Amino acid sequence: MVGDHSGTPRKLGHRVTIRDVAEGADAALSSVSRVLSGHPHVSEKMRIKVQKVAEELGYEPNLNAQTLRSGVSRTIGFVVRDINNPLFTLIAQACERELRRNGYSMILINSDGSVEIENQNFSLLRKRRVDGIIASLVAEDSPYLRKNLDSAHCPIVLLDRQVSDRNISAVIAxxxxxxxxxxxxxxxxxxxxxxxxxxxxxxxxxxxxxxxxxxxxxxxxxxxxxxxxxxxxxxxxxxxxxxxxxxxxxxxxxxxxxxxxxxxxxxxxxxxxxxxxxxxxxxxxxxxxxxxxxxxxxxxxxxxxDPVEMGREAAILLLEGLEGAQPQVSVIETxxxxxxxxxxxx
Amino acid sequence: MVGDHSGTPRKLGHRVTIRDVAEGADAALSSVSRVLSGHPHVSEKMRIKVQKVAEELGYEPNLNAQTLRSGVSRTIGFVVRDINNPLFTLIAQACERELRRNGYSMILINSDGSVEIENQNFSLLRKRRVDGIIASLVAEDSPYLRKNLDSAHCPIVLLDRQVSDRNISAVIAxxxxxxxxxxxxxxxxxxxxxxxxxxxxxxxxxxxxxxxxxxxxxxxxxxxxxxxxxxxxxxxxxxxxxxxxxxxxxxxxxxxxxxxxxxxxxxxxxxxxxxxxxxxxxxxxxxxxxxxxxxxxxxxxxxxxDPVEMGREAAILLLEGLEGAQPQVSVIETxxxxxxxxxxxx
DNA sequence: AAAAATATAGGAATCGATTCCAATCTAGAG
DNA sequence: CTCTAGATTGGAATCGATTCCTATATTTTT
CATH class of the missing domain: 3.40.50.2300 (Response regulator)
Structure with a gap:
């Protein structure tokens, strides 16, 4: 049994944490964090040492911990009315490409044509603390809609929907x-x-x-x-x-x-x-x-x-919203x- | 300005936490947690009181905090090769329905036909600590594949793919x-x-x-x-x-x-x-x-x-995997x- | 050469939940 | 009536990161 765990300090099932990196690099947690999140005021020596260890250990940050502490997830939720409609998938694809270009990742959730599931989906995105939401709603008269729009705590962009009594971004054709x-x-x-x-x-x-x-x-x-x-x-x-x-x-x-x-x-x-x-x-x-x-x-x-234009525009409006811009409506010509x-x- | 915030104790932008519920119900954090996660050994009085306050405050748990502490997210990642292929969306829909029936939520990520993006997607799901992954891979000879399969730290089910040198669940036609x-x-x-x-x-x-x-x-x-x-x-x-x-x-x-x-x-x-x-x-x-x-x-x-059968079967294999079952391969007839x-x- | 300003690193608090442990309370047994 | 087992509850540690604050090292200024 000698030497069983000698090659790598990682036990099976254990995931590398920032603490492991800190120990490996003989540095403080805060220093490691600063290096990995690209903060200034870090010496070149420290940067190289930490990056090397992180690389060696195959460190991948825990997104849940990051989001919990920092409040941002760089994740956008895309709520789609019906995933089997090819028009929506084209829009979603274009949107996702634009978001990715800007360093955001997108998670897609299907409402399966039901306002109840749509409601659950909004709730899920809230619990997940996504940074923004893009949605093609099942219906504008959903009984849950107002609550979901008001309590989202993040920018929202609607696709081809108008909710007149709320000031909210939308891309409409x-x-x-x-x-x-x-x-x-x-x-x-x-x-x-x-x-x-x-x-x-x-x-x-x-x-x-x-x-x-x-x-x-x-x-x-x-x-x-x-x-x-x-x-x-x-x-x-x-x-x-x-x-x-x-x-x-x-x-x-x-x-x-x-x-x-x-x-x-x-x-x-x-x-x-x-x-x-x-x-x-x-x-x-x-x-x-x-x-x-x-x-x-x-x-x-x-x-x-053009569904591609629609998707891209939705991403752009959302990104602007994340930077503090007021809600705005963008029109796609047909x-x-x-x-x-x-x-x-x- | 008097009475501005009188109706609700919630400040704009502040989200209700378990601590707010605990204070409102005059109980300890642990008690609130036990009630809300349905643990036994909670008195009826406490249960009712906490649930009432949680309801009133519109409490929604922070999924990031839950996942961080408990290690489970009840979330499954579905990596799709190309979201514009209607066959995949049918499979994904069926799969999602089965997972939902079992109390899991599913997030969909598109690989857009690229093994590089697919690789990023796997990494993202790892950082997000999803409980399981279902994937329709872009290619079986992706240079990143072995690493992603080995380091997933969770059950995986492949859709219509065979990776012979790894013991891994799959639904194949x-x-x-x-x-x-x-x-x-x-x-x-x-x-x-x-x-x-x-x-x-x-x-x-x-x-x-x-x-x-x-x-x-x-x-x-x-x-x-x-x-x-x-x-x-x-x-x-x-x-x-x-x-x-x-x-x-x-x-x-x-x-x-x-x-x-x-x-x-x-x-x-x-x-x-x-x-x-x-x-x-x-x-x-x-x-x-x-x-x-x-x-x-x-x-x-x-x-x-049948894409519906395929999707459902994938969900079922994954759920079994989550309960500790060994990897297995399921065949759909054509x-x-x-x-x-x-x-x-x- | 001494003092001030700045760069760098470490320590500790924190985010919002879960969970372990210990303390208290209740009820039943002897 | 006392003792013990079990039911409840509260307190504190913890998950894995970020971030603020402080202490030291380094550089610049006078």
Whole structure:
């Protein structure tokens, strides 16, 4: 048994602490801490000695201890409404890259479409003492929302959400202008019965799209048939059954706008089931479809906004907030990209 | 200014600590801690009093302090190779649900396809003292991998990866059997030139698919044309250009197997560009395509494995590991689902 | 050369919890 | 009625870092 632990002083299961480094370098805890956190007023000799020992021992600071004592974690929490939506993952990715560039790490938590889980997630981030939060909320009328925004104790940036009675940073897209363009373009081609299927009213994008939709109809002197509006959930099944109903009507719409991935999927399935071809039998515009689906559906017209820009901008607003800036709102423009699926005139 | 802070004793920016609760309830720190962590040997009177005060003050424990002292965080880190792959998000979602059911929370970190970032992510999870790690590795030959597996200080579960020289838990899919079935089915229809386009060799799924592919060719007494094999990256652009090359050959393949999302996208684009229709001009089988794309492409044959099962199983293995179980490997079966895209006989 | 200013290093308090140990209290046994 | 075992509670140490304060070493100024 002699020499068992001779090679390394580390016992299995024991983790190297700053104390081990201090002993190894024959220095005080405070000196080691100063070296490792890059403080000034440290002699070159001490710096080299400590760094060498820390390296040799494979020292990695305990983030919990650091955060506890110093109050900062250089960690940002990203609360995502639904991790399976590829749009969110693109935004999250871009955001994380920007944060990383600035020395922050990002942890992602999924709310799985539930305001209850979202509430738990906010609580968890508070307990974890993250330095900031970026969130794509499940709903703006969540009963927990106000409390979570008020008690966060750190800067928050919302993604595509508006909470009017609170002064809070947000990155929002100008959906309405893109939708306006799209509708106008369809009207020019002779369409007058245009269906809009989109998420529920308790989030900003829906309301904002509706705004552009309404304005376009006004400017074109067209009535909006109330049954052409389906506002009530991002659910693909909902969009599917609603589209089927619309298609079976005597005065079926000649054009469809799909708000979000769920609507896109549901409508597509309805078309497929009825053997309807986009761009031929009916005009179709996808709102906010993801770049990666566009690779497949290269012929689908879309109202586009850049998820990368959105993610980066969110990171930037948050970083500014961390430096003490007042809450601010940043707007990402959208644009109507006309492709085959909406081109055929009626 | 009178009465400014009268309603609540909380100062702005100050967070309620266990000490505040102790003072409010006129009890010792230890008693409060015992109540809040559900220890036995606490009188009913004390329990009620402390809980009431904690509730009133809106006390939320500092997770960093808890973790520092107790050594457990009830947090699992999920390291994901590429967050934009919908297959991974489905797995992560299922995994997170199972962990949550067991009182654990999960934080997701994206490696963005880079072994360097993956290495940083492992380091971060170590510093954070998570209780366990679930990972879909970027590569099995990452220079940092061995170190990260050895120094994790917690149970690890790998997703669809094999690291043979380490005893470590994993959930892997039996890709080869599904691929075998698929190839055999194609052979029966008269195909003899079957192309396989898939990711690089440094991850298990590729090798495992290749295994099934090879075995099927042997059993069918067919040669594998080496130029029909494209093993070299999940990149859609790579798959695209390679497919174009194949299609331009004089003896072009009559069937394509696409391994993973990237290959699927690249090949689809090549088909589209050459106006080739799947199931008519050429047979096509998608390996591991995501349930959500299947909604669109209801007619595409696929080798399917259940991502939900995979995620849940990973969570279960990890939880068992936390309770002291030895590392174990769990296999998820795949099945060939024949649909229109591979049905037409040649 | 003595005094003042500054650079460097060490000691101890602290962050907010958990947990061990000892003290007190209660209840049941003898 | 006394003694002992067990239930409760409080006090203090501890986890691993940071940071403030003080003591010494070094340099600069007069």
């Amino acid at each position: 100008n959906h309405s202008s893109g939708v306006y363009e799209a509708v106008m373009s369809l009207v020019k081609l002779g369409h007058s019965k245009i269906a809009l299927i989109t998420g529920s009213n308790n989030i900003y994008p829906t309301r904002n799209r509706l705004e552009g939709f309404t304005k376009a109809h006004q400017d074109a002197n067209l009535e909006i048939c109330s049954n052409l509006l389906a506002v009530g959930g991002f659910d693909a099944d909902y969009a599917f059954s609603h589209s089927l109903n619309l298609l079976h009507q005597k005065s079926a719409p000649t054009a469809f706008l799909a708000g979000g991935v769920g609507a896109f999927m549901g409508i597509s399935r309805a078309f497929k089931k009825n053997k309807i071809i986009m761009g031929k039998d009916v005009a179709f515009v996808a709102l906010d479809t993801l770049s990666f689906l566009e690779l497949f559906f290269a012929n689908i017209s879309t109202v586009y906004r 644009q109507f990209v006309e492709r085959d699926s909406s081109k055929g005139s009626i | 039996n890709h080869s059997s599904g691929v075998y079935e698929a190839v055999m089915s194609l052979v029966k229809l008269g195909h003899s030139k079957i192309a396989l386009i898939t990711g690089s060799n440094n991850i298990y799924p590729t090798r495992n698919r290749l295994e099934g592919f090879t075995k099927a060719h042997q059993d069918a007494n067919l040669e594998i044309c080496s130029n029909l094999l494209a093993v070299g990256g999940f990149d859609a652009d790579y798959a695209f250009s390679h497919s174009l090359n194949l299609l331009h050959q004089k003896s072009a393949p009559t069937a394509f197997l696409a391994g993973g999302v990237g290959a699927f996208m690249g090949i689809s684009r090549a088909f589209k560009k050459n106006k080739i229709i799947m199931g008519k001009d050429v047979a096509f089988v998608a390996l591991d395509t995501l349930s959500f794309l299947e909604l669109f492409f209801a007619n595409i044959s696929t080798v399917y494995r 099945q060939f689902v024949e649909r229109d895209s591979s049905k037409g006989s040649i």
